[in-house]
Each structure stands twice: as structure tokens, then as C-alpha cells.
Amino acid sequence: MSDRLNDFLLHLSAALPDAGPGSADPHRFHWIAVADELEIVAIFHALEHLEGELTPQRRSTLDAALNLITIRLRDDPELPEELIPRIAALYRHWGDDHPLRHLLLPWLTANGTIEALQEFADLIADDPPTRTAAAAVGFAPLLRVGDFNAEALYPRLLAALQHISVAALVLDLSNFLFRSGRLQQHPAAEISNQLIELLGGITTRLGQLEENAELTPEKLQLLRTQVSEGVAMAVALCDALALIGEKNAIGKLNQVLELSHRQLQCEAAAALARLGVEDGTKHLAEMAKHPVVRLRALKFAEEINGLESIEPEWKSPVARAEGELALWLSQDTQFGLPPHEIELVDERELSWPGYDDPQTCYLFRYAYHMPAGSFQSLGVVGPLTHSFAADLTPWKPEDAYAAFAGWQAEHQDVFESEPPEWQDAQKQLADSLTQRLQSEGYQVIQVIKLGYFFGDVRLVAVVRRADGIAGVAVADLRTTTFYSGEGTDRPIGPHEAYMMHKGREFLASFNPNTYGI
Known part of the structure; x- marks a missing residue:
């Protein structure tokens, strides 16, 4: 046994006293990304016999190992064949309360053999991670262009549509594989009626949530989670039904247009347009007026050769920049919703650190008006899209650009x-x-x-x-x-x-x- 392997196994065991998650050198186990086959087998054997409490240090060591083996398989997907069913067995053995078991899933999808993909489909259908973000880790290798038999995933993977944590991921992957030509027929084509019913149920539920006006902070958080899950699923369903060409979905898609959620309106309008419904193209043109969905509406309109239906002012570079900032601000990592006001305050060409050619820079003032008060600031679009939690409106545009340049620029000196x-x-x-x-x-x-x-x-x-x-x-x-x-x-x-x-x-x-x- 090599010294590096022995060192890793010692840290993974309960033999060492725990000194916290940051006690070990974060680079000491990087060799696992290039480990040989015997070392991988030895590590996996240790994982199968892992006992004792998962202390912070052991969790940190385990986290590093699982992620580094994923990198190893991404760069070199070869894996001893006998390990594949053992990976699935270990995933089930760890159970859904294990904080890191989802990191075993990309081992299967990065490997990409028929047996590995079938094991992955079984796990997602029977016992998926309970959090969508955790489950997405296992799907990520399948979204890369690679040489794997996508048909090995189906129809088993479609059984996972019953699980809210992975349903949208399954449909998004299916849409991707069909759109990119990896599958000649959409894998959900034979259950399109089920998809239509599912879209109808989600639309009804989202409509009910929109009518729920009396919310405590706790209920508001739950509502946001439910809406986020529902929107992700509805988006995937609209896309799938359009790709399948299911005209029986037109009625349900029209119901989606009645929701106030603009992204969903945009998705449903695009699906209707792709199904040949003229009102879908008209609705896309209306959606382009709203900054938060403008880029999406323009993209869809271009795909169906319908850009001429959109007024020139919503297709201009300034309008596109405005849409980019509104979309950025609406992300969950920022404000989580589009600004109530947004307007251009400056536009100019600047030579910008890190770029060879001058960059067109746009500066927008935006504002949010909440029950607890209002907030406004400036955001930039151009060489970067960004804003600060502080209010930059008292400052001149030159100073605002400087703040963004200082935030972005990097140099060793x-x-x-x-x-x-x-x-x-x-x-x-x-x-x-x-x-x-x-x-x-x-x-x-x-x-x-x-x-x-x-x-x-x-x-x-x-x-x-x-x-x-x-x-x-x-x-x-x-x-x-x-x-x-x-x-x-x-x-x-x-x-x-x-x-x-x-x-x-x-x-x-x-x-x-x-x-x-």
C-alpha cells in the first residue's frame, strides 16, 4: 500500500482525533484525481466499511475523496466493472440521511457505460436525493458532449417523474438529449398525455399560490420553494411538449399564459409558437417588453424566425443590456425578483482591464419598492454584469464604472x-x-x-x-x-x-x- 493511500485511509478512519474540517491540508489528497485502479478499489473498499460518527474532519476527507474521484472519472472514465453495482449498493446503504451520498451518482454518469447508466436510472427512479441541487450533481456529466449510450437511461429514468426533487432534471435531460440529436425520438413521447395532465395540475397549483395573499415569513419561504419547484417543472414540460410536437397540449399551454409569472408565460408562448399557434408568436412579442424575460423572448423568437414581430426598441443593444441586468438581479443569489424600476443613466465605450478591444458599457439605475422600504442602486452591463448591495446613485457614472472595474480587475501585484x-x-x-x-x-x-x-x-x-x-x-x-x-x-x-x-x-x-x- 502506497504512503499516500495509507495517509488517506488513516484520515478517513476514526483513528485520528478530530481537529475540525479545516485541520488537514486541502491539497494533501489531490493525488486521488490521478489515482490508479488499485488505489480506487482500495478507497472504495474503505467507503464500504466506513463506520463511526461522520465528524467534521472525516466528512471533509470524505467530501474531498468523492469529488476527486469524480474528476478522475471525468478525465478517464474507466472504472473496474465490478465496482458499478457496488457503487449503487453503497448509495442505498448510506441512505437519504447521509449528507454526501449524492456524490456517488456522478461516478456512474461519468463512467457512462450501459451498466452504469442503468444503475443510475434505477437509483433516480427508486431513491433520488431529496434536494434538487444535490441530485443535479449526478446529472451534470450527462449534459456534456460525450460518447455514451443515452438509450440506456430510458424508459426507466422516466419513472422518476413522480419525485419532485428530480422530475424537472429528468425532463431537462430528456429535452437536451433529443434536441442535441443524441436520441432520435423524444423519450417522453409515449407518455405525452401524462405530461399534459402534469402541466395542467402544476398550472392549477401555481394559480392557487398566486392568490395566496396572507403570508407569514415562514409561509412566504415555503411558498417561494413551492413556486420555484413548480416553475422549473412547468418550464421543462412546456419545452418537452413542444419538442414532441404534441398539439393536444395547446389548451393547457394557453392556461399557462394566464399565470402572472412572466417566465412561464414566455415558455408557454414559445411552445405554442413552435406548435404553429400564431397567438404564441404574438405573446412572445408582448413578453419582449418586460426586461426580466426580454432575452428569453428574443431567443425564442429568433428560433422560430419571428424576430420581425418584435418592435425595434425591444431588440436594441440597450434593451438587451437592460434585460441582462434585470435577469441577473432576479436570480435567487441576488434579489430573487426583477426590479420595479430600471432606466439607463449612461452609455459609453471604455478600454477595460482584461480586454484587448474597447467595451460598450451601460449603467442602469434600478429600484425595488418593498413594504419595509425602498432600495435603489446602479448596475453595470458590458464587460461584466454586476451591482453592489450599497447604493451607488449618489456617485457620478465615472465613479460607478471605477467601482465595478476595481471589483473585477485582477493582477498579481x-x-x-x-x-x-x-x-x-x-x-x-x-x-x-x-x-x-x-x-x-x-x-x-x-x-x-x-x-x-x-x-x-x-x-x-x-x-x-x-x-x-x-x-x-x-x-x-x-x-x-x-x-x-x-x-x-x-x-x-x-x-x-x-x-x-x-x-x-x-x-x-x-x-x-x-x-x-
């Missing part, structure tokens, strides 16, 4: 360090710059970090000026720049201020003649 990381020389420099800020009349509330910019160093601190205005000071060896917190109840903080500061320098160096910051 541009970095920051915070007080716990400082050596004695850095502490002395920070003390010296702090004293200078105080001599200039600033009350230093908190020192945040030191920023290094191509050999230049500056102190970033939260301060208050002599006139009582709070903000952020950035002090280098020569000058001090103050970033005011006035003009909004959500001002930029020290990190956004420093992004703006270094972004100004980046943009000034890239745009010396046409853009001075």
Missing part, C-alpha cells in the same frame, strides 16, 4: 491584507498613515486593511471628517482621498470605496486620452 495578517513593518506603516489621517482632521473609527497597487501601498479606514460627515479614507504615502457616506441610507463601505479607488487608477491608465478619473 494588486492585493490587500487585513490587520490580523500584518507583520511588524506593515503595522508600523499603518500606524504612521493613521497618525497622518488624524493630523489632517479625521477621526479614525476603524482601520480596515492595507491595499497594494503595483508597489504603491495605501491605508483604508472608516473615518469621520471634522465637519461630522462619515465615510472612508484611502491614504497613501502622498495623498488622502475621502469617500463620503452622504446622500443615501445605504452608503458604500470600505471595501466598495477601495474598489472605486483602485478602479479609478485602472481606468485612467487604460483610457488616458478619453477618460480621466
